[in-house]
Amino acid sequence: MISTKTSTSLTLFSHNLEPPLFLIENCKSMDQLQQIHCQTVKSGLIRKPISQNKLISFCCTNESGDMNHALQMFNQISEPKSVFLWNTMIKGYSRVDCPKHGISMYLNMLKQDVKPDDYTFPFLLKGFDRDVGLSCGKKLHGHAVKFGFGSNVFVQNALIHMYSLCGQMEMARAVFDVSCKRDVITWNVIITGYNRMKQYDETNKLFDEMERNGMVPTSVTLVSLLSACSKLKDLEVGKRVHKYIQKCKVESNLTLENALMDMYAACGEMDVAVRIFDRMKTKDVISWTTIVSGFVNKGEIDLARDYFDRMPERDYVSWTAMIDGYLRVNCFKEALVLFREMQALNIRPDEFTMVSILTACAQLGALQIGEWIKTYIERNKVKNDVFVGNALIDMYFKCGSIEKAQRVFNGMPWRDKFTWTAMIFGLAINGHGEEALGMFSEMLRASIKPDEVTYIGVLCACTHAGMVDEGRKFFASMTTEHGVQPNVAHYGCMVDLLGRAGHLQEACEVIKNMPMKPNSIVWGALLGGCRLHKDVEIAEMAAKQILESDPDNGAVYVMLCNIYASCKRWDSLHDLRESMMHRGIKKTPGxxxxxxxxxxxxxxxxxxxxxxxxxxxxxxxxxxxxxxxxxxxxxxxxxxxxxxxxxxxxxxxxxxxxxxxxxxxxxxxxxxxxxxxxxxxxxxxxxxxxxxxxxxxxxxxxxxxxxxxxxxxxxxxxxxxxx
DNA sequence: TTAGGGTTAG
Structure with a gap:
């Protein structure tokens, strides 16, 4: 029988908690928590495990929680600590992105002979990425199996998530394939893993398999699927997902609406995207940014700016999207202006912003601003990833600063094919053809596979250094040795290489034998060779070819004028000038x-x-x-x-x-x-x-x-x- | 006495 007194206290203090502990339920800040803490110490309640748990849990899980305070209280507990308490501490460290501290907690727990339970591993593995270390993740996987949680669905999901965060999709898949108690979260985890690794085809395949297995997708599944459609620009599947949502098979929410809108925006269907946007009951900064970047992608900079200016709040992603928009339409100075405004508002840029600004600096040759960005990255600990490194290399080369580009390259812990290509191209255009080719050999030694852009750099290096024989060899070997088929740009490079070196007839032969229709870049390269070597006949032929498809190409007229002038062909020059005047063709202003x-x-x-x-x-x-x-x-x-x-x-x-x-x-x-x-x-x-x-x-x-x-x-x- | 996993924008 419950006495009247007890039942009163139950109504007053829900969950039958004693007064100070009840207050924790409504506690808002660390200040309040410390007051409650004092009361529990005074009243002696602190010795009860329930008080310890409540107080430490607040510090570990509440938004305003403080892990240092949690650790202090944790260390003050002298008696053996429950696995619950250890788990709470581990969870807290994951929440504040310190999985390494979580690992030390776990190791201490083992030392004190406390056995982990099925909650321990999901808390521990959360937030593991390449930086924390794959080897550590694998060891914990071993522990989970050893302690008998290898087939627990929460543990398995956490393991799949951990492997995919470490970029180990094969390991993730191996866990997935042997999991016998899969639930919808298991599917969602593996699908988002493939999305993260940009293996969008796998995402689609898995979704089909999931349906075949009779697993009902959640809104999270659909968000991932839409994200894949957006990246693949797969409007067809995207529309299918949209229909699925409309049939109310899944309750819609803000994230799902944003993802849907993004899919339409990525596929260029801005009408649909805007329609969804207009009908949304609540919009967040992501909804707005999606519309801005949708217009940016279409090159509709004014519309993008219009939405950007109307945004109720903007974050660093919105600013970067708009800055990127200006880059797309070659308005580099405007991009810098926007960056300054962003700075004035104290909005912290991230590595994406830095790459955009460095690109603008590269285009403008703005070395001082570029250097300032580099210092900013170092001082403010902006993530200095391979994209930033590549952008820095490109910026330095495009500002003519060869040594500094090389220094960035030497200091990069991780390089991709873009890094090497940037080096080859940068050295080439700065007149260091031989070093560029040296880089190319080094790239091959590092087992990085060159692509078509790398070969543009290689051929360009040969051109600028006048290395005709090497150029011919590389052109021949790109297909045979690396399976890269030359495209029209590579033929352009060859014509440029031969033309500059005075092998104009051979250049004409190359054009005659190319498997695709030569474009104005190829003919323009030939024309350039004619200017250098004063060959009026071939020049006239090349100019004619370009003007047939592009009769108002001012640059071609100017080039031909130059050739006539340098060959003292005054009559031809006079006629050409007349024809330019007649057609209203003007020189591009320098x-x-x-x-x-x-x-x-x-x-x-x-x-x-x-x-x-x-x-x-x-x-x-x-x-x-x-x-x-x-x-x-x-x-x-x-x-x-x-x-x-x-x-x-x-x-x-x-x-x-x-x-x-x-x-x-x-x-x-x-x-x-x-x-x-x-x-x-x-x-x-x-x-x-x-x-x-x-x-x-x-x-x-x-x-x-x-x-x-x-x-x-x-x-x-x-x-x-x-x- | 309490706790767990997955998602969107550049």
């Missing part, structure tokens, strides 16, 4: 970028818009006079305007790279390297001027033009005047 104190300055030919314009022109005038004293005379061979010699010379003076160069000389201290990025090929006169500047003012000048780098030092250029 544009040069130079970064100064973290700001990217842009100059076009004849630019007077810069705030320091007056000073720049005065400086340029002074430089040209200095150079003349040193023996410079303008090279007007590439100026094809129908004007007098003097006017031709002043036209040359306004070239954007000269303006950038003058600006660089004004704004940087003596001895500092000047780096310029130019959108077109550097002209012969600017090349001559840069060489002399490097000698006369003892300055290293690095110019990246449309296809390669020019490192000017002591009066000569790394391209050996061959570009």
């Amino acid at each position: 544009c040069s970028l130079i970064e100064m104190n973290g700001v990217v300055h842009e100059f076009v030919a004849g630019d007077q818009s810069h705030p320091q314009s007056k000073e720049i022109y005065l400086k340029l005038d002074k430089v040209m006079r200095d150079l003349e004293v040193a023996g410079y005379s303008p090279d007007t061979s590439e100026v094809f305007l129908d004007i007098g010699e003097e006017d031709k010379q002043s036209t040359l003076c306004w070239h954007s790279e000269k303006l950038a160069l003058a600006f660089g000389l004004i704004c940087s201290r003596p001895g500092v390297t000047i780096r310029i990025v130019k959108n077109l090929r550097m002209c012969v006169d600017c090349h001559r001027v840069a060489k002399l500047v490097s000698k006369l003012y003892d300055r290293e000048v690095i110019v990246r033009d449309r296809t390669r780098f020019h490192h000017f030092r002591h009066g000569s250029c790394s391209c050996k005047d061959y570009w």
Whole structure:
């Protein structure tokens, strides 16, 4: 019989807990917990295991819990501790992402002769990844079996999860295959494992198998499946999942709606995605970001920005998605502006953001900002993974900083084929062809399989170093030795290689025999060879081929004009100029970028818009006079305007790279390297001027033009005047 | 006396 008194206390203090312990049920913070702790000490309740459990559980599982406090209380318990208490501590360490502490707890527990139970292993294995160590995971797997929990479904699920987090899908699958008491979570765990490893086909296969086994999927299964459809852009299966949800076989929730929307967005079906978005009762930051990145993927930057601006809250993923959007449409300066805004709002960027910003820096040649990002990553302990490493290498090379790129490469603990390809390509365009090929050999020795992009780098290295024989050999061996079929870009490289080296007939043969239709890049490469070797006939043929499919291609007209001018074919030049005027074809304006104190300055030919314009022109005038004293005379061979010699010379003076160069000389201290990025090929006169500047003012000048780098030092250029 | 596993956006 329960007395009246007892039943009153039951209503007052639910669960029959004594007053201080009851308070824990509603405890909100560590401050409150400590007060309750004091009361239990005063009242002597602390000696009861239930009090110890309640207090420690709060510290281990509550959002505001504190593991240090938990450990303090745990250590104060002198009598033998229950497995429950040990499990709670292990769980707490998993919650705060310290699985290593959890392992030490477990080892101490064994030392004190406490046996693990079926709860111990799931808590222990949670959050295990490659960093914690696969070998440790395997040992714990052994323990679980030894203690008799090898066929417990919770333990098995935890093991599958652990192996998949360690990237060991074969091990995960082995556990899955022998599991006899699979439940839907088992299926979900293995499916998400394959998703994590980007093996989306397996995801689909497993889903079919799951249905055949009569297992009813949960919303989590469908989210994973939709995620796979999104990555595979498999609209068909995606729509099937949508129908399945609509038939109410599964109750929808926010995550599922987000995943569905993402699937449609990834498949380019933004109408459907937006319709779902508009009908959603509650939206979170992921819903909004999904729409933003959906428009980003379609290149609809204005719509993406519109949604981005309307977001009620944004996190680092949203900002990165928008920054990425600007990269997609080649608006690199806008990407940097957005990054600065993000910084001003104190939103912490992650490694994805860093890769995006480094890409923008690479494109703009913004070395100072790039360096700043590198320091930021180091200081703020941003995850420095292989993607960040690759982006840093690319940024350094595209800024002409070879040694620093090599230093990043040497310091990388893990390299993938993109790392090697970035090295090969970077060394090649910076004029270190032989080192690039050395890298390629090293890559093969490291058993990394080259792909088609790697071979573009290899052929490019041969081209820039004028290594024709090697190029021919690599081109032949890419199929025979590594099974990489040459595509049109590889043929373009070969034509470029042969053309530059003056083997124009052989280049024509290559084009004649290629298995696919040559595109404008292939013909353009031939045209470039003709410019270098002054071959008017082949040039006219190549130009004709490009203009047939692209009659308004200004670059082709300009190139042909250059060739006529350098061959002194004035009549042909005159006719071509007429035809250009008639068709309204204009030369792409030359544009040069130079970064100064973290700001990217842009100059076009004849630019007077810069705030320091007056000073720049005065400086340029002074430089040209200095150079003349040193023996410079303008090279007007590439100026094809129908004007007098003097006017031709002043036209040359306004070239954007000269303006950038003058600006660089004004704004940087003596001895500092000047780096310029130019959108077109550097002209012969600017090349001559840069060489002399490097000698006369003892300055290293690095110019990246449309296809390669020019490192000017002591009066000569790394391209050996061959570009 | 109490506890367990799986999911979405760049």
